[in-house]
Amino acid sequence: MQQRLVEIWVGLFVVVALAAMLFLSLQVSGLVEIRKSPGYQVSATFDNVAGLRERAQVQMAGVKIGRVETIRLDPQTHQARVVLNIDQRYDSIPADSRAAIYTSGLLGEQYIGIDPGWEDETLQPGDQFTETQSAVVLERLIGQFISSMGD
């Protein structure tokens, strides 16, 4: 009996350690994403996403309404195609809304901000944002500034 109890505890110990290992390799290093919040997908193409990352926030009026799901390069247009996962409850986003990449604070995370349009039609799952604004790349901005100084 005593031996049985010891073996059960050791078995439990090993299982807990394996679970911890699984947690570390999946959740912490992002080998595979485990949990996904329910929602619908819309996409947007940008000329440049700069530091935007998967699972970054999607905000509207500063409120988080979803997350960035995937970021891929479109091989034809050479633009970045970003798929957004919007929470189920925000299903009344006007179809002519604008998606832009902003930075929170001076050095903070990049996120996608949605500026609402005026149309009565709403974005449906699978739709695409018609109007987008790319991330501001500081070097490019400085380059433009310097070249405009020369004129």
Next chain:
Amino acid sequence: MISLLQALGNKVITGLRGVGEGVFLFLRLMRSLSIGVRRPLLVIDQVYKLGVLSLVIIVVSALFIGMVLGLQGYYTLSDFGAAEQVGVMVALTLVRELGPVVTALLFAGRAGSALTAEVGLMRATEQLSSMEMMAIDPERRILVPRFLGVLIAVPLLATIFSAVGIIGGYLVSVGMVGIDGGAFWSNMQNAVSVRDDILNGLIKSVVFAVVVGWVALHKGYMAVPTSEGVSRATTLSVVHASLIVLGLDFLLTALMFG
């Protein structure tokens, strides 16, 4: 003057003899590791005594260390508007350094000292020599299962330590301070790699396991067979194991992440 010189020589020779005995013991232990396959019950018993019974101190320490890391990371990083990076800081610190090192230090204090005391008492009460009288090799019967138990328990404990610590950091920085949970995880996932960070951390903890187990068993096995000798051996076991772990950690970090 001459006697001073003699005392110095005596100290050096005794020290070297201790190291030599330790190395030979280590080699003999490594050679008879196969006993773990033939007598797994002995090893399982040790994994229980060394690993399962150390879980409480490991989990509680990990939780609080993770929470402190989350809080301090937030205070420092929020000055730079980079508070979302706190997840990266907590995860890398735990997986690369604190997980293996603090686990080894706590283990040396909780289980290593117990090992030394146990083996030292066996020596003091002549149990080891009675075993030899019965034609049982005490090294194979007593030391090897304990050594294997340490080798199995420490990496598992270190893994649990890192995971629990990260959860502690999450609880504070997301639950208490209010960083966005998605940013916490996504930044962490971008920065932590399985091969470079998690695997190297695991290798570290295996090395530390060898050090702690070996030092603890050697000190116990070579203890002076009196109550004073055993208590001295127990203290030395914790001190030496901790110092070697900290020193080796610097070397390993320089090798792995340099």
